[in-house]
Amino acid sequence: MKRIPTTARKENWPEEQPGVSDSTGAKGDRRTTARGLHAQRRVAAREDVSDDEASGSDRSVGWLVGVAGACRRKMGRRRLSGPERETGRKPMDIIPKRRRSNETAPVNGKTADDDDGADINGIDIISNLPNEVLCHILSFLDTKYAVGTSILSTKWQNLLPLIPNLRIQLDDTLLLHPESASSTNLISFMNFVDKLLNVTLRDVSSIYSFYIVCRKIDDGQVIANWINAALRLNIKMMGILIRRPRKSSFLLDSLFGCNLVSLNLFVDFADDGPECRFSLPNLKLLAIQYMKPNPVNNLLACCPVLEYLVVHNCYCNAGETLRIRIPSLKALKLVNELYWVHCKIELDAPELMLRHYPRPLTRFPKLVDMAIKKIDSHGWKLLPSVLECAPNLKNLYLKAISHHSSQITELCFILEE
Amino acid sequence: MVTTDEKGPLTAKKKSVIIRSCDGDEFLVSESAAVLSTSLKKILEEKEDRLIHLSDIDNKTLAMVIAYLSTHADDGLSDDLKRSFDQEFVSGKEFDVLKYLVLATDTLQVTCLCYTVAKKMADIMKNKLVEWVRREFDIQNDYTPEAEAEIRRLDAWAWDDRQLEDD
Known part of the structure; x- marks a missing residue:
């Protein structure tokens, strides 16, 4: 029994979406049923399997599928017979009188002879489950x-x-053996994605989300074809992480006019980035990274109903201005503030009621919760004036760092719904 | 660990149901717990009788399901406690136990338990060799060698690392 090494670590998307999980209708129904079960991921005490298990990162996200009705048809043939007697009950006894066998019901540890895999009835129990249950397993x-x-x-x-x-969720570095011929693996990955989107899911009318990480593949045209294929599946959520793509204009054109509600666009443009031509009429959540102010400004101008915006690592040069003018914006998160030092930020978001952050400050009467994670010396200086401007602030979260320990400042403003 | 209504008689204030496993043992369950199972709920709605025979669920599995149902029917427990109960419920359970559990939850239509068990099974399957999963899950491979080779060829990326391992 060999263990599969997970040589390539999957990188998490840099930031969770702030508060959108319960706000977008598309996700809400799933969240309510799956509530609390995400913690299952941490089921740690698997003595029976842990020895064989590679500790690959776990990014799968589960959700409840419609198992109700999965087995209604079975109820007929499974004799759920009525009562034969009403009295003579005995105290409940959880020790089976007739154990099926040691193989099928080991209580502690493994039984000695459970390796042949034969069920007592010789039945492949799992494969005989309804497809709905198997799909349920696969969805994780x-x-x-x-x-x-x-x-x-x-x-x-x-x-x-x-x-x-x-x-x-696709990642072209997943389990890629660094020592093996990577070109073969990349072709294999590209064939896989092509077949998945164009053949396997050909007759599917909609899927939930499409996330792709391309660290090795840099051909914007190839990725744009995948994005187009994914958009045909009526997705509402998309995430794209690409290292320094070539032909990036294809990439962004492929998103033009799509119906996405949530988009994570982590594209590390080598230069200034392409001229963007966007239209994202339904986009409510946008997380971007590595983009320069001008493409960001163009992008934001094309998101008329945007409510949540997260900007990571925006490379700003002195004199450049980031314009965030979004009437519908409810929450804004700027991550890694060091990049913002030279950047002028124009903030015009009446719903956010937060203007011209960080300077000069005006009043934010709607601001009730504020989190400043990893506050540095600059943040401490700023804090009194921020507090003065927020007369209705109820909750303030601060996490201090020493001046030298980290260069990351993250500010998060959350408004009352 | 299994909670029951010890008062027993059907005339007790709390309505109870008797569930008999395929081993012939009987379990006393409060009706509020039983109706969390869609199947049992349907049966109880249709019949006056209070004894339900489950011909394909054994004692051990049934006891676990009933423990789950009773916990989730307990109004005195907070959602957080129920959640941590769910975590504990599947943790450390071996596949041989889980497969009967998932079969039982499927039969009884206990959606949230089915979710929990399926998640646990997926966790067990993660990063395992095909051969390992087949053996541990008692899955009989009914592919011809040619058909299996063709499938491996078509979606090579899904198994690339495994093949490298096998070489």
Whole structure:
């Protein structure tokens, strides 16, 4: 039994979406049912399997699929017979009188002879479960592994299109062996994505989200084709992380006019970035990283209903201005403030009621919660005037850092809903 | 760990249901717990009788399901406590236990438990070799060698690392 090394660490998306999880309708229904179960991810005490388990990072996000009704048809044939007697009950006894066998119900540790895999009835219990339950299991797996289960048996083939609210998560570095010929792996990855989007999911009308990480693949045209294919699946949420793409104009053009509600655009443009031509009429959440002020300004001008904006690492030169003029904006998060030192920020967002941050400050009567994570010396100086301007502030969260320990400042303003 | 209504008689203030496993043992469950299972709820709505025989769920599995249902039917417990109960419930359970559990939750239509168990099973499957999963999950490979090779060829990226490992 070999262990699969997860040589490539999957990078998490740099920032969670602030507060949007319960605000976008698309996600809300899922969250309510899945509430609290994300903690299941941390099921640690798996003595029986932990030895064999590679400690790969776990980015799969589960959700509740429609298992209700999965087995209604079964109820008929499973004899749920009525009562035969009403009295003569005995105290409940959880020790089975007739154990199936040691193999099927080990209580502590492994039994000695449970390795042949034969069920007492010789039945492949798992594969005989309804597709809905199998899809339910697959929905917790990363796309690569969910597709990988098709090799188990014919029953597991072609399950992917049946998963409701499918989340696609692709990462071209996932388990890539650095020592192996990477070009072969990249071709293999590209074929995989092509087949997934154009063949496997051909008859699927909608999926939930599409996230792709391209650290090796840099051809904007290839990625743009995938984005177009994904958009045909009526996704509402998309995340793209690309290291220094070539032909990036293709990439951004592919997003033109799409119906996305949430977009994470982490594209590290080598130069100034392309001329953007955007239209994102339904976009409510936008997280961007590595973009220069001008493309950001163009982008923001094309998001008429944007409510949540997260800007990471915006490379600003002296004299450049970042214009955030969004009437519908409710929350703004600027991450890694060092990049903002030379940048002038114009903030015109009446719903946010926060203007010209960080200087000069006006009053923010709607500001009730404020979090300043990793406040540095600059932040401390700024704090009194911020507090003066926020007469209705109820909650203030501060996390201090020493001057030299980190160069990251993160400010987060949250307004009352 | 299994909570029951010890008062027993059906005339007790709290309505109870008797559930009999395929092993023949009987479990006393409060009705409020039983109706968390969509299947049991339907049966109880249709019948006056208070004894339900489950012909394909054994004692051990049924006891676990009932423990789960009773905990979730307990109004005195906060959602947080129920959540941590859920975590504990599947933690450390072996696959041989889980597979009967998922079968039972499917039969009884206990959606949230099915969710919890499926998540746990997915966690077990993660980063495992195909052969390992087949053996541990009792999955019978019914592919011909040719068909399996073709599938491996078509989605090579899904198994690239595994093949490298095997070489």
